[in-house]
Amino acid sequence: MRKRYDWESIFNDFASSGLAAKQFCLERNLNYHSFMNKKKRVEKNTNCNSFLPVVISVPSDKISFSFDGHMIEVDSSINDDALCRVINALKSS
Known part of the structure; x- marks a missing residue:
């Protein structure tokens, strides 16, 4: 089953966390590669x-x-x- 995430909220949490992306993903149980791919797409489409x-x-x-x-x-x-x-x-x- 595919999970749906509120990426805007996740990226805001990441920005204020002060953590490296890998550590943030580990603590939030997020797939690091999916997180980075989505982050790049969002930044590109901003x-x-x-x-x-x-x-x-x-x-x-x-x-x-x-x-x-x-x-x-x-x-x-x-x-x-x-x-x-x-x-x-x-x-x-």
Whole structure:
């Protein structure tokens, strides 16, 4: 029988656990390879069309925003793909 998991909840728990993926899977009785495959698929399919709070305090050629406790400042001419890569890197850290 195939188990259905709430992967979003699992990945959130993993991110806050501070554990290595193998240890996390061992403690949660999850198959490590299935976990990693699903994690890669989710990260690959993550789209950057979700809304993020942005606060621009002074007109400039830089854009600053906070994401998951990280303060990010990028050049205002950054293209969408590059910004997506920055956001996805932060999500996976």
